Amino acid sequence: MSSTVHHIRGPQNPLDRLGRPLHDLRISVMDRCNFRCPYCMPKEQFHEHYRFLKSQERLSFEEIVRLAGLFASLGVRKLRLTGGEPLLRTNLADLVGDLTDVPGIDDIALTTNGVLLGQHAVDLHANGLKRVTVSLDTLDREVFTRMSGGFGALEQVLAGIEAAIAAGLTPVKINAVVERGLNDHTALDLVERFRGSPVIVRFIEFMDVGNRNQWRPDLVVPSRELAARIHERWPMRPISENYKGEVAQRWRFDDGGGEVGFISSVSQPFCGACSRARLSSEGKFYTCLFATHGLDLRAPLRAGTSDADILQLIRGVWHGRTDRYSELREQLRHDLYSFGCRAPPGHGRCQRQEADQADGHGRSAGALPAGRRGGAA
Ligand SMILES: C[S@@+](CC[C@H](N)C(=O)[O-])C[C@H]1O[C@@H](n2cnc3c(N)ncnc32)[C@H](O)[C@@H]1O
């Protein structure tokens, strides 16, 4: 059915149980990826026989645009297109163009591994994309190969970044996941390469998202440790956030070389200000990166449900939202290891528990990698 959302303005934007508004929507447009980053989609699990979604199981562009309009009427102002790898979705620039017409949306961003960015940067910009975030964990070729699971080439990602700058998708942000003993020794090289350019490097603490990424607390390099290492080489000081709820803490170099960011989801969780909702490529609405269950919006969309009724569903879920997984992580780890894998409902971090919940795709809901719900940043 056609949407009447453009005429619907929520009388009051919903707040969740902890008083947080709904402001951002991360839309995973593609569950597949052309990388196999071990921290996100380890190839042992996402192998050649892994059952990804069939194309008709993914939300169509029309469905995504309709849902974006509904979310906008509840207060969402910012959209981030992500995946999997969003640039694997054919004609993604057309979707960007359609989303720029959605009333209420004033910011559209894209997170990509950058391999295909060189081919699409100009079209994306022409269709209304303003900026892009490229994930790049290291400049060391060997480490890059390990961290991409052996796919893609560093040169392609660097060319993608250059193409984004040339197309005007600036400032380009770089997301670098840091894992102790794997790429932390290369972090300063990334800073050095992009200091003084229209690129802002942001370091992300390795997170325990998905259930087979071999996460261990000692593999997390706390942002304060990394910041101290960088500060020793290039003195810098913290600066204020660009907007309320920004996930990255910003630091500016004293010598005018620009800034770096730190996304400290493990050491300094930011659940208290989290206003992000997530839409998976199959149309499930999640209220947290770590949530094990999402509300299926594809079924009502395809059953001809009215905008008003779908809005009611979304509003109901947001009203009931209590997620603050990262803040509870320490307590959860204690529960897992001390009390035989009994994580609180809705946060099945225990592999045995998750295997028991396996869904029709031969994977468990809690096993969804960051890619299925768009990652942290
Ligand atoms: C899931 S990816 C999807 C978009 C695209 N494929 C990319 O890599 O940019 C979004 C972001 O999540 C981050 N991410 C994935 N798994 C993570 C983990 N275990 N810990 C921290 N960040 C993670 C990625 O580095 C990336 O910046």
Ligand code: SF4
């Ligand atoms: S982080 Fe992005 S590029 Fe890497 S496997 Fe996940 S979705 Fe793919």
